[in-house]
Amino acid sequence: MDLLLDRLIDGFNNGVIYGFLGLAFVCVYRGSGHLNMAQGEMAMFSGFIAYSLYQIGFPVVGAVLASAVIAFVAGLAIERTLVRPFGRGHASDYPVLMITVALFLAINSLAGVIWGGEPLAFPAVVPAGPDDYVSLFGSRLRYQSLAFVGVLVAVLAALWFLFYRTRVGLAMRTATSNPESAQLVGIRVSRMSALGWGMAAFIGALIGSLVAPSTTLTTGMMFNFLIYAVVAATLGGFDSPPGVVVAGIAIGIFENLVASYVSIVGSDLKQAVALMVMLVVLMVRPYGLFGTPKVERV
Amino acid sequence: MSLPIEIPQGSALDRTFRVAGPLAVLALVVGLPYLVPSFRLGQVTAALILAIAVVGLNLLSGFAGQISLGHAAFFGLGAYTTGVLQVHYGWSAPSTIVVGMVMAFVAGVLVGLPALRLRGMYLALVTLAVGVLFPSLIRRFDDLTGGATGLFGVDVTPPGIAYFSGHAGRTVWMYYVSIAGLALACLVVWNLMRGRIGRAVVALRDHETAAIVVGVNRAFVRTVVFGLSAALASMGGSLYALNVGILTPDSFSLLLTINLLVAMVLGGTASYWGPIFGAFIIYFVPIWTADAAQGPVAGALFGVVVIIMVFTLPAGLAGGGKKLLSKVVVRSKPSMSGRAPMSGSADPDMGGRLNEPAGV
Numbered sequence: 001m002d003l004l005l006d007r008l009i010d011g012f013n014n015g016v017i018y019g020f021l022g023l024a025f026v027c028v029y030r031g032s033g034h035l036n037m038a039q040g041e042m043a044m045f046s047g048f049i050a051y052s053l054y055q056i057g058f059p060v061v062g063a064v065l066a067s068a069v070i071a072f073v074a075g076l077a078i079e080r081t082l083v084r085p086f087g088r089g090h091a092s093d094y095p096v097l098m099i100t101v102a103l104f105l106a107i108n109s110l111a112g113v114i115w116g117g118e119p120l121a122f123p124a125v126v127p128a129g130p131d132d133y134v135s136l137f138g139s140r141l142r143y144q145s146l147a148f149v150g151v152l153v154a155v156l157a158a159l160w161f162l163f164y165r166t167r168v169g170l171a172m173r174t175a176t177s178n179p180e181s182a183q184l185v186g187i188r189v190s191r192m193s194a195l196g197w198g199m200a201a202f203i204g205a206l207i208g209s210l211v212a213p214s215t216t217l218t219t220g221m222m223f224n225f226l227i228y229a230v231v232a233a234t235l236g237g238f239d240s241p242p243g244v245v246v247a248g249i250a251i252g253i254f255e256n257l258v259a260s261y262v263s264i265v266g267s268d269l270k271q272a273v274a275l276m277v278m279l280v281v282l283m284v285r286p287y288g289l290f291g292t293p294k295v296e297r298v
Numbered sequence: 299m300s301l302p303i304e305i306p307q308g309s310a311l312d313r314t315f316r317v318a319g320p321l322a323v324l325a326l327v328v329g330l331p332y333l334v335p336s337f338r339l340g341q342v343t344a345a346l347i348l349a350i351a352v353v354g355l356n357l358l359s360g361f362a363g364q365i366s367l368g369h370a371a372f373f374g375l376g377a378y379t380t381g382v383l384q385v386h387y388g389w390s391a392p393s394t395i396v397v398g399m400v401m402a403f404v405a406g407v408l409v410g411l412p413a414l415r416l417r418g419m420y421l422a423l424v425t426l427a428v429g430v431l432f433p434s435l436i437r438r439f440d441d442l443t444g445g446a447t448g449l450f451g452v453d454v455t456p457p458g459i460a461y462f463s464g465h466a467g468r469t470v471w472m473y474y475v476s477i478a479g480l481a482l483a484c485l486v487v488w489n490l491m492r493g494r495i496g497r498a499v500v501a502l503r504d505h506e507t508a509a510i511v512v513g514v515n516r517a518f519v520r521t522v523v524f525g526l527s528a529a530l531a532s533m534g535g536s537l538y539a540l541n542v543g544i545l546t547p548d549s550f551s552l553l554l555t556i557n558l559l560v561a562m563v564l565g566g567t568a569s570y571w572g573p574i575f576g577a578f579i580i581y582f583v584p585i586w587t588a589d590a591a592q593g594p595v596a597g598a599l600f601g602v603v604v605i606i607m608v609f610t611l612p613a614g615l616a617g618g619g620k621k622l623l624s625k626v627v628v629r630s631k632p633s634m635s636g637r638a639p640m641s642g643s644a645d646p647d648m649g650g651r652l653n654e655p656a657g658v
Binding site: 033099110268269 | 359363365412415416418419420423424426427428430431434435437556559560563594595596597598600601602604608609612
């Protein structure tokens with residue numbers, strides 16, 4: 001029983017990260033309708049920037065927030081210079097995908113050039129000693145993961161507020177669902193797209209800094225999460241922030257339980273479980289469990 | 299004389315060029331083993347093998363316009379089919395290549411089925427899942443595949459001629475085998491794209507609904523192209539297994555897919571020579587930049603170069619080269635007025651988008 005609870009909590013902790021990074025995909029998708037393969041690398045790079053800011057004397061929280069702001073600006077810049085020139089719609093899928101793949105390579109290598117290949121110890125925002133946990137029926141809920149959940153809830157609330165209670169959010173939703181009509185009623189579609197990329201980079205920076213204390217800061221720290229975040233975003237629906245978070249947590253728990261209790265799967269095929277879920281979802285409901293189907297006129 | 303120089307179509311000069319071109323390529327192919335040292339020939343072979351996979355990817359992503367982030371899996375399927383059948387069951391190399399291609403064709407058709415309902419980003423996701431799944435499956439079934447430690451002892455036995463004996467002879471043999479494989483792959487794609495299916499493929503890419511309206515069997519064309527593309531990648535994989543002798547799951551990770559994609563884009567999407575140029579670039583440029591710069595710097599530069607290429611040469615090196623060439627030399631139409639100008643039959647340009655100025 002205790003073991004089951006431990007496994008549930010483990011899965012939950014991972015799932016929160018998947019869902020969180022999935023949110024970044026949602027923002028990009030809502031902005032320009034693309035898939036940013038470099039999302040994880042941007043998060044990793046922001047983590048390194050936060051580390052450097054901390055090194056030159058910023059307080060930890062200040063360093064994290066400052067790096068998130070830098071990431072936001074960088075996200076805007078990337079959208080403006082590397083994504084927008086290709087326009088929107090299916091014709092732009094391929095070049096933008098190539099651009100983000102190239103960004104993936106470039107950012108990853110650049111981090112290696114600047115900070116070297118050695119893993120760095122990232123300062124924890126909340127106490128992360130061996131005794132810093134809340135006991136729950138004998139299982140440990142670490143402060144670290146609680147803080148992560150707290151930030152996630154805050155971001156989710158902020159996103160919901162933005163999308164559903166502000167004019168900018170309404171404009172963003174309009175721009176995604178029907179760019180041409182949006183433009184006709186005076187919405188600057190390209191600005192919405194930039195905003196989406198900026199927000200995604202901002203969220204990514206928070207994740208990078210929050211994950212780093214437990215994974216250590218390395219150039220490869222986000223590889224694994226990237227795949228899972230894509231799965232979470234697919235399962236939840238690329239246009240549904242709460243859906244993606246729920247899906248991320250569900251996947252984290254599900255894969256952990258399957259890997260623990262189904263012997264043929266084991267730890268080697270843990271990722272495969274998540275990917276199979278994604279394949280099934282794409283076959284049956286490509287717009288995700290909580291997403292809205294996209295109706296296209298041809 | 300002002301540029302571009304005009305060469306009338308069908309003139310003696312034009313015919314000379316058209317014969318001289320293939321002859322020069324043939325001379326280079328046959329002469330290369332005598333011109334370069336053995337280790338360099340081995341590198342060329344590796345690049346040729348990569349090119350086979352890129353040709354396959356180009357059929358799917360370039361000509362048919364369907365993004366694949368999972369071609370490393372089909373490459374790996376071929377490699378491991380050859381490896382397992384040879385090491386565990388003692389099959390001869392040629393038969394394992396055929397079995398691998400058939401398996402990859404079936405796998406490609408299966409992956410192509412969801413692709414019928416999905417396009418763009420969602421298709422990329424399906425193929426990404428397949429690509430990421432593959433190495434973990436190899437690790438899981440380690441009693442057959444050797445798992446993370448690798449599968450050893452794949453080898454090729456050249457025919458018993460003195461010319462192919464010894465280590466150097468083996469390198470030469472693998473070189474010729476790879477050339478043959480690449481030629482076969484190119485021939486398949488070339489013939490396919492010039493025929494009825496090829497026109498259907500391009501029509502589906504450029505305007506799906508219109509293509510269906512004029513009677514293109516979308517499901518058939520899409521899945522067959524997916525299967526063929528996978529089979530070609532698998533042939534590359536089988537030759538890779540024979541060439542390197544050791545297979546590890548990490549060789550078929552997402553990184554290989556990214557390399558194949560980058561090679562295709564650099565060389566020229568939806569062109570016939572592009573994949574070959576691209577494969578050589580992707581193989582040799584890192585070797586040269588590794589001498590000039592440290593590892594990560596080379597990687598960063600590489601990423602930047604790809605971004606610049608996507609912007610400045612959307613049609614890749616093949617397209618860019620062709621454009622440059624057309625500024626120097628053009629083949630003008632024959633001036634006989636009675637004949638209808640039926641050009642384009644041998645023109646490799648049909649890969650270009652029908653309704654857009656530039657490809658990609």
